[in-house]
Amino acid sequence: MHAIGIDIGGTKIAGAVVDELGGIVRSSRVPTPVDTAALEDAVVEMIGELEAGERVDAVGVAAAGFIDAAQSTVYYAPNIDWRNEPFREKLEARVGGSVVIENDANAAGWAEFRFGAGRMVSDMVMLTIGTGVGGAIVAGDRLFRGGFGAGAELGHLRLVPNGVACGCGQHGCLEQYGSGRALMRMANEIADAGGIGQSLARAREEHGALDGTIVGGLIAAEDPGAVAALRHLGRWLGEASASLAAVLDPQRFVFGGGVAVAGELLLAPIRESFLEHLPARGYHPEPDFVIAELVNDAGVVGAADLARVWVEEHA
Numbered sequence: 146m147h148a149i150g151i152d153i154g155g156t157k158i159a160g161a162v163v164d165e166l167g168g169i170v171r172s173s174r175v176p177t178p179v180d181t182a183a184l185e186d187a188v189v190e191m192i193g194e195l196e197a198g199e200r201v202d203a204v205g206v207a208a209a210g211f212i213d214a215a216q217s218t219v220y221y222a223p224n225i226d227w228r229n230e231p232f233r234e235k236l237e238a239r240v241g242g243s244v245v246i247e248n249d250a251n252a253a254g255w256a257e258f259r260f261g262a263g264r265m266v267s268d269m270v271m272l273t274i275g276t277g278v279g280g281a282i283v284a285g286d287r288l289f290r291g292g293f294g295a296g297a298e299l300g301h302l303r304l305v306p307n308g309v310a311c312g313c314g315q316h317g318c319l320e321q322y323g324s325g326r327a328l329m330r331m332a333n334e335i336a337d338a339g340g341i342g343q344s345l346a347r348a349r350e351e352h353g354a355l356d357g358t359i360v361g362g363l364i365a366a367e368d369p370g371a372v373a374a375l376r377h378l379g380r381w382l383g384e385a386s387a388s389l390a391a392v393l394d395p396q397r398f399v400f401g402g403g404v405a406v407a408g409e410l411l412l413a414p415i416r417e418s419f420l421e422h423l424p425a426r427g428y429h430p431e432p433d434f435v436i437a438e439l440v441n442d443a444g445v446v447g448a449a450d451l452a453r454v455w456v457e458e459h460a
């Protein structure tokens with residue numbers, strides 16, 4: 146049984162026909178139109194193109210935002226002008242067959258659970274460290290969505306009372322301490338302080354500002370200032386993971402997104418800080434901390450597999 150997965154990102158729409166082992170049979174990619182009507186047309190066109198000559202049983206569409214528990218309506222999307230958008234109904238009317246809508250971080254987490262770094266466990270937490278922090282929870286072999294469908298927003302777990310202001314309207318969220326954007330803030334602070342921040346300060350002067358590529362390059366070269374910024378980030382992620390372990394008790398934490406390419410340099414401070422902050426340390430079994438395996442394809446593979454699961458459960 147093949148399913149189509151579509152991942153609507155901020156800059157591109159990626160789509161693929163995916164087999165039941167998570168393998169990509171064929172794929173497609175177009176820039177994301179800004180206009181919502183054009184975006185809908187682009188998704189419909191991509192589905193038509195992908196299903197030509199294939200036997201496809203379901204379509205899963207992943208997008209950033211709050212999706213209702215019925216996987217039908219997008220309550221709110223941060224990058225697309227959707228408010229209470231009945232996207233499933235609109236797509237099903239145009240393409241025929243079953244369509245399910247899923248939060249993009251949930252889709253990526255599900256793909257890791259089924260086919261990537263989360264295989265062999267029943268309970269997993271994934272944190273996607275990109276510009277922001279995305280979250281996904283698998284509990285007892287099932288994706289956790291919450292009662293209204295808006296659960297697992299782990300980036301908005303409050304970490305610091307009265308901390309840095311967050312785009313969600315609150316203060317001190319994990320996203321402000323554990324994201325790519327937070328890494329840039331920390332790198333700038335280290336650059337300002339001189340000492341180990343000298344290379345960061347020089348790079349900032351040369352390029353006008355620090356960005357992910359510059360800081361990532363310095364981390365790869367093991368520059369002490371850039372590694373210190375990453376370590377700071379990792380320690381916050383470890384502290385948040387300890388709180389998550391107290392609630393969810395996963396066997397494995399998976400870290401994805403652009404910052405996770407740092408690998409062990411990121412995981413080491415996460416593990417260290419996790420153990421320092423773990424409630425009942427020494428008596429609580431310790432989970433593994435690993436890097437995501439599927440990287441670019443996780444959104445489409447997860448969306449396709451969740452659509453297949455939906456069809457099987459509703460057959």
Ligand SMILES: [Zn+2]
Pocket residue numbers: 300301311312313314315318320
């Ligand atoms: Zn927030």
